[in-house]
Amino acid sequence: MSKIKCDHCHLEYEKEVMIKDYSLHFCCKGCQGVYHLLKTDGLDSFYDKLGNKTIAPPLEVDNDVEKFDTHSFEENFITTTNEGFKKIDLIIEGIHCAACVWLNEKVLFDTEGIIEANINFSTNKAKIVWDNEKIKLSQIILKIRSIGYNAYAYDATIADEKATKSKRDFFIRMMVAVFATMNIMMLSVAKYTGFFTGIDEQIKNYIHFGEFILSTPVLFYSGWIFFKGAYYGLKNRILNMDFLVSSGATFSYIYSLYILFGGKGESYFDSVAMIITFVLVGKYLEVIGKKSAVDTLDKIKSSIPLEATIIENSIKKVLPINSVKVGDIVELKDGEKASFDGELLSEIASFDESSISGEALPVDKQKGSIIYSGTINCESVIRYKVTKSYKDSTLNSIVTLLEDSLSSKPKIEHKANEVSKGFSVTILGLSLLTFIVWYFFGLDLGFDYKGTDHFEKSFIVAISVIVIACPCALALATPIASLIGISELAKKGLLFKEAKFIETLANANTLVLDKTGTITKGKLKVVKAKIKDDNIHKLNLLYSLLDSSSHPISQSVKKYLNEKYTLVNKELYEIKTISAKGVIAKYKNIDGKVFNLLGGNIKLLRDNKINYKFESKNSVYIFAIDSKVIATFELEDEIKEGAKEFVSNMKKMNIDVIMLTGDNEQTAKEVALKVGIKNYVFGVNPIEKAQFIKELKKENKCVVMAGDGVNDSVALASSDVAVAMGNSADIALSVSDIVLLNNSLKSLEESFTISKRTYKFIKQNLFISLLYNAITIPLAMAGFVIPLVAALSMSLSSLIVVGNSMRIKLKS
Structure with a gap:
């Protein structure tokens, strides 16, 4: 039977099932419908972006979308923004290129009622914000399905399982590479000994063949992740580090095959295996470095109880935490951790709140006191009434803030990414230039490649240039330091809503403090x-x-x-x-x-x-x-303990401290004198506080504002970085960028100290990676570095960046 391509999905199908539409051909009515939908909406440029690539045909499954509008689904996966819109994170299946992202975003943006639609190509994770009065989530899912994709709610547990599986796969590939490379190294001892002392040609061929057998699975199995990364990079017109690694190893492998099957010279199968192995080991150590940085988040998440005992009509029931509602009565035994925020019903209780506030001593509670999720009951069995669901609880809010901050990027990282975008193209250009100069101009400098012909020498030097270059170190410089910085800040009870505030806080020169609840x-x-x-x-x-x-x-x-x-x-x-x-x-x-x-x-x-x-x-x-x-x-x-020392230390950091209060002049003056603040403003209302902040910013000052009350919310929203104390009103927390869980000025000081330290290490990392490339690339071009050493040094450069970032922990 003859086959024909569908004009929408580009998949081949039997001609007998063809749906003809004028001069067009479709494999099904779904493709026909999508094609005309795109044409009608003016989105037919999608097919130009798609090119010859294929996509999945439209899904016909639409009988299960009602679940997306149920109350239980909304409770588990949907949140409400401050503006009253609904928000959800979705995983969109079927995305495999930039054209797919463009199509989904374009269709969603043009759908009435959808406020925001951002899709991350690397994770297929989409953030959707919509007006629930104009469109339902089920309609959004159907819209996505109508153009050939599927969507389901993002679940962190599922994401963690996939990450664990991916890490296991990475480890297996690395161990295969290590095993094969160790055996190749033993063969190489014989080969290089014979290289200098004379070796029978047939024996050398046997060694080459053995190296070929061992290096092939290293390149095509262990090195598959680099080929995959390079492929997706090329599809998006990006030459990344994976392309440099895979191309360097592949060229060496092809040249070695030429030698194996009769060519003159030395094979480089050992270099192929070692390039892949060294980079894999380096990448795996990077993963371990990142893992240690996010251990704080993992520890918090793993400590959350999965079930709770509730009292209903004098009967005890054990329910999953997501099934417990506001108003339910929860029983907590000695040593158990609270899953929800609530109000104590028992006469007295004692709680370990160290996980929230950092306070080492247990805190005594009386009837009516607030119980925070994540805190531990220290004494007898108590009961409390749930006032916030698990989703809105203090502990879950901490986890959410940490996850959001770990996924955000400082401005300096965006700049580094811009630099690294053209890096690989430049390296390939330099490699080609190196080969031309060595081969056509007879350059004969550097390492003495004994017994090699002129082409081989030129080729190997060019390969070394590709392998030794390391955009990876440049790309790692900011995120790994930010990751460790955010982790260390979290350990101190400092929650940064986005990583970019590390950079802002590090460059801040003015700190404005509210008086009541902040200084006092x-x-x-x-x-x-x-x-x-x-x-x-x-x-x-x-x-x-x-x-x-x-x-x-x-x-x-x-x-x-x-x-x-x-x-x-x-x-x-x-x-x-x-x-x-x-x-x-x-x-x-x-x-x-x-x-x-x-x-x-x-x-x-x-x-x-x-x-x-x-x-x-x-x-x-x-x-x-x-x-x-x-x-x-x-x-x-x-006045809070250590307030005077805090102000003194801020001044040592060259940060101007200003007190802003609505109290009278006499009260403000007395507090300012006690803590050593020379600049204070009194008798101001919330609007005047905000206007004062705006005036400071007009003077090109980078302003950090710390407060805790409703009257501070407008001023907090006007500052460059808003810091909410742990006992802040809800509205102050909602507009803040940083939350101090333990309400301590010492923590506020540490937020500046760790941010400045982290930012310093980010700049150090960028300098290290740029200096490494500035030194090693010219050395490789001059012929002083063989591919084996190039691969090792490239991995070491990334590890140096990771190791340097780990030093953030030493004094934090």
Whole structure:
């Protein structure tokens, strides 16, 4: 039967099943439909990009897409952005070239309701953001299937399994290469001994044949990963390191075959095997280096419990963590780790929070306290109510942040990648030039290749140039150092949302600090109280008003009263919170008499026409009933341990420290003097804070802002790097670039120290890789390096970069 090519997928099929459409031919109605879809949407340039390559025909499976719109699927795989859009990571099957990526992105971008569609060609991982009111995920999956591809949700567990399988395959290929190369080396001893002392030609041919048998699986099995990498690179018009390795080994192999089958000269089967083996071993050691860098992430992920015991209608059930809902009651035994954030229901508990905050001593908890996922119950069996699902829990958020940061790139890496793009083309050009000069101009310098003819000498020198060049070291310089830096920062409780902030923090020259919760502990303490009327009824009204507010000042005064009196809550009504001033409310007693209550600062009293003079350098809370002041409280916020040393160390790093606070001048001045800050700004609201940051940036300053409250969120979003303290409000965490889990200024200092150290090693790595190539390539062109030594030195250059990056750990 005759065969014909489909005009869409380019696959051959029997002519008898052909679907004819004017002058076009299709193997199925799916291909016909896709072809006309692309034509209609103006995407027919896809076929120009595709060229002669084949693609899979459209999938006809569409009866299982309903699962993508189910609630359980959304809970497990879909997240919601700050703008209210839906987001998912998909793996798209069938992508094997840049044209496939282009087609999928183009079709998705042109689909109404899809906000963002980015596909990573190397991993086939796609990030899709869409408006759920305009299009459903099932429709997006069908759209992808309609053009011949398939998609499913990215699962980190599956990805880890594939990575483990890939690593195992890599190891087997390397061991095959090592075994064969060791045997070739034994044969080479005989060959090179005979080379200098005289050897029978037939014996030499036997040795060549033995080397051929051993080197062939090394080249075509162990070296397959280089051929594969070179193939995909060429398909995307990129000459990468894999191309240099595979071409250098292949040329040596072909030349050696010529010698084996009757040509004059020496074979280089040993060089073929050693080129592949040395590079494979070097690559494997790189993998080990990377593995040690991500051990922190692996350790965190492996520590997450997979099941939880919940209490439902007094019955215990063991459920997978993804099946536990907000509001469920979880039981935790002594020594068990919490999988969810929640509220303690037991009267007392003690938790090891070292994995979250770095605090070595157990933290005592009381009923109502917050339980963080990833922390360990230290005492008896306790129960707590789940307030955040596993997906939104603290521990899972840490893992997500780490994974995102490890996959991002600093600006300097983009620059290095730009340099390395043209590297391989330059090397091939230099290799060709070397061969021409040596062969046609009779150059006879460098290593004495005894017994070789002129062509062989020229050829081997040119091969050495290809093999010794190392774009790999250049490509590794930034990512391996960033990887180790991010890992070390994570160990210190510092979560960088993207690796690029290492570079920004390393180049920062201005640090702006919020006062409350950043420089100070954010835990106000009553240092002076004046209660003019200690009538228990009036104190109960004060207690009730304090209980209606979550403001730190109100809570601190409430705590003070609890320590002094036994008070009860009264039912208040018309409760109103006046921003930055206090709270007003009303109370009606059993006789029907109404009392007007007021609690807050002096501004609130003035607004309510209460003439009361009170001055203090501390924060103040004043309570009044029916315009009569009943009690006044002065509160002071303790400065964090090591705050003065922190400011001093920042100055030593040539970083200007500025305090930015909404407090009054007297309070701000006192705190600034205690910690050694000369430049401080007081009495500013959230908008003014943000405007101050913008003014600093106009002066070409690289600004880092650290804060913890809702009032800091606008300023944090305006800075170059936003740092949220561990106890920050949710909105401050959402706009931050770095999260300090343990809320310590020492950690903030370490973030600068490790970032600067990491950035220094990135620059060192780039210098090493450029210096290596600048020295070794001219030496190879001059004939001082044989292919064997070239392969070894190329691997060593990559290992030097990895080893140098490991030094980041030494002082971190």
